[in-house]
Structures are given as C-alpha cells and as structure tokens.
Amino acid sequence: MMRSVAGGLRRLLAAQHVPFRASSSASRAMSTTGQEPSFYQAVEIYFDEASALTKHNERLLDDIKEVDSLISFTFSIEGDKMDDQGRRVLTKIKAYRAQHSHHRLPCKGGIRYSPDVDADEVKALASLMTWKCAVVDVPFGGGKGGVVIDPRKMSERELEKVTRAYTLQLIRHNYIGPGVDVPAPDMGTGAREMAWIIDTYRGIRPDDVSGQGAVTGKPLEMGGIAGRTEATGLGVYFGLRDLCGHPEIMEKVGLPTGTKDKRIVVQGFGNVGYHTALFFQQRGGAHVIAIAERDGYIYNENGIDIPKLKQYFDANGSIMGFPAAESIVSCPRSLLLGDSCLTALLAVLRYSAAFHQCIAPLTHKHAHPYTSNAANGPLTPTADTILNSRGIVIVPDLYLNAGGVVVSYFEWLKNLSNVRFGRLNRRFDESRGQKIVDILKQTGVQITAEEENRIVRGASERDLAESGLEDTMSDSLVQILRQQAELEKETKTNVSLRVAAFVLAINKVANVRYKRGLVNPASSAI
Ligand SMILES: NC(=O)C1=CN([C@@H]2O[C@H](COP(=O)(O)OP(=O)(O)OC[C@H]3O[C@@H](n4cnc5c(N)ncnc54)[C@H](OP(=O)(O)O)[C@@H]3O)[C@@H](O)[C@H]2O)C=CC1
Numbered sequence: 279m280m281r282s283v284a285g286g287l288r289r290l291l292a293a294q295h296v297p298f299r300a301s302s303s304a305s306r307a308m309s310t311t312g313q314e315p316s317f318y319q320a321v322e323i324y325f326d327e328a329s330a331l332t333k334h335n336e337r338l339l340d341d342i343k344e345v346d347s348l349i350s351f352t353f354s355i356e357g358d359k360m361d362d363q364g365r366r367v368l369t370k371i372k373a374y375r376a377q378h379s380h381h382r383l384p385c386k387g388g389i390r391y392s393p394d395v396d397a398d399e400v401k402a403l404a405s406l407m408t409w410k411c412a413v414v415d416v417p418f419g420g421g422k423g424g425v426v427i428d429p430r431k432m433s434e435r436e437l438e439k440v441t442r443a444y445t446l447q448l449i450r451h452n453y454i455g456p457g458v459d460v461p462a463p464d465m466g467t468g469a470r471e472m473a474w475i476i477d478t479y480r481g482i483r484p485d486d487v488s489g490q491g492a493v494t495g496k497p498l499e500m501g502g503i504a505g506r507t508e509a510t511g512l513g514v515y516f517g518l519r520d521l522c523g524h525p526e527i528m529e530k531v532g533l534p535t536g537t538k539d540k541r542i543v544v545q546g547f548g549n550v551g552y553h554t555a556l557f558f559q560q561r562g563g564a565h566v567i568a569i570a571e572r573d574g575y576i577y578n579e580n581g582i583d584i585p586k587l588k589q590y591f592d593a594n595g596s597i598m599g600f601p602a603a604e605s606i607v608s609c610p611r612s613l614l615l616g617d618s619c620l621t622a623l624l625a626v627l628r629y630s631a632a633f634h635q636c637i638a639p640l641t642h643k644h645a646h647p648y649t650s651n652a653a654n655g656p657l658t659p660t661a662d663t664i665l666n667s668r669g670i671v672i673v674p675d676l677y678l679n680a681g682g683v684v685v686s687y688f689e690w691l692k693n694l695s696n697v698r699f700g701r702l703n704r705r706f707d708e709s710r711g712q713k714i715v716d717i718l719k720q721t722g723v724q725i726t727a728e729e730e731n732r733i734v735r736g737a738s739e740r741d742l743a744e745s746g747l748e749d750t751m752s753d754s755l756v757q758i759l760r761q762q763a764e765l766e767k768e769t770k771t772n773v774s775l776r777v778a779a780f781v782l783a784i785n786k787v788a789n790v791r792y793k794r795g796l797v798n799p800a801s802s803a804i
C-alpha cells in the first residue's frame with residue numbers, strides 16, 4: 279500500500295488550526311501558513327514526506343514516528359553567588375532526556391547545554407538520532423538530552439555540579455546505562471562533561487562490568503576512544519569529499535570533481551565547525567573563505583589558516599579581530615550571501631525561522647551549489663523548499679554529521695570488551711609486515727624507507743577508528759544514492775538526498791520491527 283503524506287500532515291495542521299491543502303510537498307503546504315512548524319513538527323513532516331514513498335503499513339509508520347519516552351525534571355544546585363546572609367544561592371535547573379526509539383537498545387545521543395533547550399527540541403533531536411543511526415548502520419535507538427542552562431555564564435565548578443546532578447537524575451529514572459541509554463557530547467558539552475558523567479555513574483554502579491560504556495565521548499583516560507573529538511568533523515569531510523568525487527553529481531552543479539581549491543563558508547566554529555574546516559583545508563586542499571560565529575564573521579578570499587585561527591580563538595574567546603582576515607560585525611547569517619562557494623556548511627545554526635527569513639530568500643541561485651547540514655536540523659521545511667527549488671543540493675544532517683555517533687559506537691564496543699582496539703594484533707601485524715619486507719628485500723625488490731614503514735606499521739586505535747568511520751561514511755553515501763536512484767525511477771521525479779536518507783532509515787527501522795515479529799507486513803494491523 280502506498281501511504282500518503284496526508285494523514286500525518288493533516289493532523290499536524292489541524293492541531294495548528296490550519297486548513298489542510300493537499301500538496302506534493304509537505305513543506306510547501308506548511309509554508310502557505312506563513313508560520314514555521316516547530317522543530318519536532320518539522321522532523322515529523324520530513325518523516326511523513328519520506329514515509330509516503332515507502333510501502334509500509336500506516337500504523338507501523340505512525341508507531342515508529344512517535345517518541346517512545348520523554349522525561350523532564352528539575353533539580354537545584356548551589357551556585358557560586360552568595361546571598362546577603364552568606365549562603366550560596368540555589369539555582370533551579372530544568373532538564374530533559376528523550377528516547378525516540380526502543381526498537382534497538384541502548385538509545386544513543388548527545389546532551390545539549392543551552393538556554394533554548396525545550397521538550398520540543400529534545401524530541402526532535404532524539405528522533406533525528408534514530409534515523410541517523412539507521413542510515414549509518416549503528417545498531418542503536420535514538421536519544422537526546424538537554425539541560426536548560428547557558429554554559430558560558432557558569433563557572434567550571436557550577437557546570438560540574440549541574441552535570442553530576444543531571445546524571446544522578448538519569449540514574450534514578452533508569453535513563454542511563456550501557457544497555458539502556460548512552461549519552462555523548464552535543465552543543466555546549468564535550469569530553470570534560472562526559473568525564474563527570476562517567477565518574478558519577480561509576481560511583482553509583484561500581485560493579486557494572488560494562489559501566490564505562492554508559493557514556494561516550496569521554497577523555498581517553500576515562501575509557502574514551504582516540505579520534506572521537508574530531509569524529510563528527512572528519513565524518514562531514516569524508517561525506518562531502520565522496521559527494522564531490524562523483525562526476526555526474528558535480529556535473530549537475532557545474533563544478534569539477536574533488537575538494538581541491540574549492541571554496542567553502544562555515545557557520546559555527548565549535549567542535550564540528552572547527553574540525554570540518556580543518557580537514558577541508560588540510561586533507562581536502564580547500565579554501566575556507568569565511569567563518570561565522572555568534573558575534574560576527576571573518577572573511578579572507580584566499581582562505582583562512584584554520585590552526586592559526588583556532589589558536590587565536592582559544593586565546594581570545596572570539597574569532598573577531600583575527601589579524602589574517604577581515605572581521606565583519608553583523609548578522610552572521612549574512613555571510614551566506616557572499617561569493618560563489620562550493621558549500622555553505624551549517625555547523626551550529628539551530629532550527630529557526632530566522633534561516634528562512636535571513637538566508638533562504640536571498641541566497642543567489644547557484645551561489646553555493648551545496649548547503650551542508652553539519653548541525654542538527656538547521657533548516658526549516660520552508661528554507662529547505664526554497665533552497666531545493668533553486669537547485670541547491672542539501673546534504674542532510676542525518677547522514678552528514680553521523681561521524682560522531684559512528685565513533686561513539688566504536689567507543690562503546692571498546693568499553694564492552696574492556697580492551698583498546700589494536701592491542702591484541704598490532705605487534706603481530708607488524709612482525710608479519712616485517713617478514714614480508716625482509717622477503718621482498720632478499721629477492722632484490724627495492725623498497726624505500728617510507729614504503730617499508732607503510733607495510734610494517736600496525737594500526738593504532740586512532741587508525742582503526744578513522745578507517746571504520748571512513749568506510750561507514752562512504753558506504754552509507756552509496757546506500758543513499760542508490761535509494762535516491764531507485765525512488766527517482768519509481769516516482770519519475772527528482773528526490774532529494776534528505777528524502778532518500780529518510781526512506782533508507784525508515785525501511786531499516788521498519789524491517790527490524792517486522793523481524794522482531796511484532797508486526798505482520800502483510801496485515802493492515804500492527
Ligand atoms: N559534537 C558532536 O559530536 C556533534 C554535534 N552535532 C551538531 O553540530 C552542531 C554544533 O555542535 P558542536 O560543534 O558540538 O557545538 P559547540 O558547542 O562545540 O560549538 C558551537 C559553536 O557555535 C557558536 N555559535 C553559537 N551560536 C552561534 C550563531 N548563532 N552563529 C554562529 N556561531 C554560533 C558557539 O559559540 P558560543 O560558545 O559563544 O555559544 C560555539 O563556538 C549542533 O547542531 C550539534 O547538535 C551533530 C553531531 C555530533
């Protein structure tokens with residue numbers, strides 16, 4: 279049975295008291311209201327649009343679309359400030375954790391610290407995690423956590439208190455554990471917070487032999503994996519590099535293949551933005567000509583030196599004033615209107631109607647043939663529709679930023695087995711390589727020192743994590759492009775990468791549900 283997008287969309291519009299108008303595109307119908315849906319509604323719209331192209335039972339689709347569970351709680355911490363009686367002021371904090379899908383356990387997804395976090399955002403992000411994990415064959419359900427604080431306004435001591443108190447709440451609600459739900463870094467959090475989380479968890483559950491796998495993105499000393507910090511940015515680079523390597527795709531956008539000498543603009547210079555820019559420059563030979571941050575953007579048409587900028591940023595807390603570029607204080611989003619580039623890389627922009635108002639109407643046709651969603655959900659359905667209608671290829675977040683969760687998966691595997699990758703076989707591989715070199719030399723083959731090193735060197739944990747990440751990103755892109763081609767053949771219309779990635783993910787999740795025996799695919803009932 280071909281399912282129409284109408285059901286979900288009609289319900290959504292009804293909830294907003296908007297008359298339903300059948301349309302080939304859910305997002306186009308929504309834009310007629312002049313009002314953007316919420317982030318979670320947008321993810322539902324994307325889901326509906328894609329699921330209409332699948333052959334799954336409607337009730338199963340409705341079921342796998344829903345967020346399975348969401349908890350919210352408040353807790354208090356004693357802050358640094360004193361009241362007039364010399365007591366530490368108590369600060370009340372609201373927090374969430376959503377588990378979108380229990381079709382596979384544990385649930386997996388980062389924790390966001392931001393004053394703008396709310397239930398809608400956490401549900402949307404958890405839902406995206408399910409589809410993301412499915413696209414890259416990471417066997418987890420989706421989850422996401424959020425704490426409503428502004429980490430820039432808190433001391434390290436306060437942040438530690440918040441993180442430990444949040445973890446205690448997760449333990450109390452059974453929302454954390456290596457087989458239940460495994461958090462990781464997201465906006466506003468990093469390895470430091472993950473260390474506090476695992477330390478708190480281990481303190482309460484010291485006899486959990488797999489306990490180190492209760493959170494990923496930890497520092498190495500706390501059971502982390504080499505390469506997790508840069509994994510999301512590296513995955514973005516691998517994904518875009520592969521896309522740029524397809525002659526027929528690049529021909530469509532009128533550019534030569536490869537990343538060399540391509541110009542890109544990056545919005546956000548945090549973990550994801552910085553590492554992506556770094557890899558584009560160092561490995562891809564591309565020029566990062568502009569970078570936007572909260573307080574403005576910097577521009578150098580010959581390319582910005584990313585390691586130098588990072589040093590400057592760490593020392594000054596801002597990219598503004600970086601000597602080797604022009605600093606422009608304005609709406610950072612306006613940089614996306616600039617020169618013609620390969621891609622506008624959105625590495626922080628959160629879901630907001632502002633994108634629709636600021637960028638989408640103004641972006642020139644072909645100014646940037648790609649808009650790459652390194653951030654989660656930066657585009658509203660209307661912005662998405664506008665960019666699509668201009669022929670701009672949107673590289674979807676549920677594929678492009680999956681590098682983080684892929685390497686988190688490797689970290690989790692490492693924690694379950696309690697052994698560093700490569701520890702058992704590295705020396706053995708090296709001695710075998712050495713024997714091969716010796717035999718080649720004995721038979722008179724000339725080998726340079728560099729060649730010898732490449733044959734002999736055994737893989738480190740970092741090498742293995744990176745190679746697993748590269749393989750996953752490449753393989754998943756092949757799957758998405760194959761899905762896109764199949765859908766285009768079936769529907770005889772253009773199908774976006776986002777729709778293709780969602781269809782791929784929905785098929786995988788639905789198939790798990792069928793195989794588990796909870797649903798009969800031939801029946802109309804679940
Ligand atoms: N970290 C990860 O492994 C993963 C992250 N993601 C997604 O990537 C995105 C970025 O995450 P991440 O890099 O980890 O976050 P970070 O917190 O490390 O970095 C965000 C950066 O962007 C800056 N920023 C905030 N608001 C704006 C703005 N309006 N314009 C420009 N810059 C701004 C922040 O500045 P300031 O410090 O002043 O706030 C900070 O420097 C998020 O959508 C996240 O969900 C996706 C997959 C994995």
Ligand SMILES: O=C(O)CCC(=O)C(=O)O
Nearest residue numbers: 387388462464682683686
């Ligand atoms: O590393 C992880 O487990 C999840 C990262 C994340 O939150 C994301 O991909 O959005």
